[in-house]
Amino acid sequence: MRCSPLSILVLAATSLILSACAGTRQTTSSTEETKAEGKTISAETSAKARGIMREAGLRLSSDSTKAYSYDPPGSLNTSDKPIQYQKKQTFAFDRANVFFSNEFDGARLNDVKMIDDSTFVAVLSPENAPINYSAWYAFKAWTKAPSKTIRFTLTYTEARHRYVPKLSRKPSADWRSWQYIDSAAYKVHFDSAGRETTSATLRLTLNRDTLWVSGHELFTSSDFEAWSAGLAKLPFVKKSVLGKSSLGKSLIRLDITEAGPDAPCVVIVSRQHPPEHTGTLALLPFVETLAGDTPLAQEFRKKFRVFVAPCVNPDGVDNGHWRHNAHGVDLNRDWNNFNQPEPRHVRDALLKMRDSLKTQFVFGVDFHTTQHDVFYTVSNPPMNTARDSAEYATNPAFKQFDDKAALRSKFVETWLERTQKLFPTYQVTISDSPRTPNGATSGRWFDRELLAPSVTYEAGDETSRELIQQIGVGSAKVLMEMLLKK
Ligand SMILES: [Zn+2]
Structure with a gap:
């Protein structure tokens, strides 16, 4: 799936600003997209949005990735900061x-x-x-x-x-x-x-x-409540409250399983960032597929459980925030300090499972939206860095390498490879970066503390909604097959 070393370097030069974490190198899977006859899925179904963007003078998404910076100064300081509420009128x-x-x-x-x-x-x-x-x-x-x-x-x-x-x-x-x-x-x-x-x-x-x-279709905390309540009508889905948000809204928790409480667990979180609706458009079919009535899903649920926190920032979503919670903080930079109640509630529930039930976490995914579709992964040793190189010896991040960490990275890589095979005309893009001791995103925390193969799943702003749905379903099927060793 990964490009030759040369193409990694070429891509890295154009994608540094995109990265959610420092030191990211982007890799892009090789696909037959450019050779495919006729229209590709992504080209066909995104054509309308792209046409509008082009005619409006807006860059196409592949170019626009250069135009945005994700981490302004101070984003890793997650202590409370004042916010200004818009006047409702x-x-x-x-x-x-x-x-x-x-x-x-x-x-x-x-x-x-x-x-x-x-x-x-x-x-x-x-x-x-x-x-x-x-x-x-x-x-x-x-x-x-x-x-x-x-x-x-x-x-x-x-x-x-x-x-x-x-x-x-x-x-x-x-x-x-x-x-x-x-x-x-x-x-x-x-x-x-x-x-x-x-x-x-x-x-x-x-x-x-x-x-x-x-800016995107609206899906607010009441929609998450209604969707979760609908799922919870299934006998194997339990809806509960993880805790309260900064403004006192309930943080939804869903548990999906037909196995015992100590079954190996898949962790799913979403909507830490309020406007990121296409992440939700991927999350919904992903979870619905795990809760589906196919023989695969039934077999999966008899051996595994699923933990879902579908809306981690309901205050930000409902107040139309651009990025932060009600305390003015980027929640997906708080998974090291845990100054904010929302990630803390998710962490506490998961650590309770880990420590009291000895739960084994087999996969962690956090759904987001960015300018174009991309999967953020962590891996050690970093690609193209030899274990006997000077860089490997001096960079403390590389010392976190062990065989189990490599297996986690391999699991995610295989999941993306198999998802790519399901959608040959869609391009799976990976942005991979090395493990760091205190990574502040949910994905890094899943990897570091839960020892779960972990990925941040970013759906594009203007990616076709049908395509987002299809990939959500397909990637969930691949996950179940892999966990069941099919
Ligand atoms: Zn995000």
């Missing part, structure tokens, strides 16, 4: 007969100014700063006139424009209730150097039916 422009509102869960619209009665400028601000470029927006708009077309510009105080707008007249938890904005109605603006996106202008046709506009 309706912005009423009576003269223009146009109304905007952020009064719903998941909304983000800090301010709106009227330029003339059909031109408006929105101001979007994060919960606090510094923050990475995950500039979230979600609002609704309407007019009391039969119909009115407006120009609406999104501007940002701490970031660049990122998400292609999705529109809905009747939003639901089903992503199919949303559609991409028409490419002719969407224009992205760049800075004077022509490199960085600054803002975007949308042409919106309003009427008395409320129009919802959002």
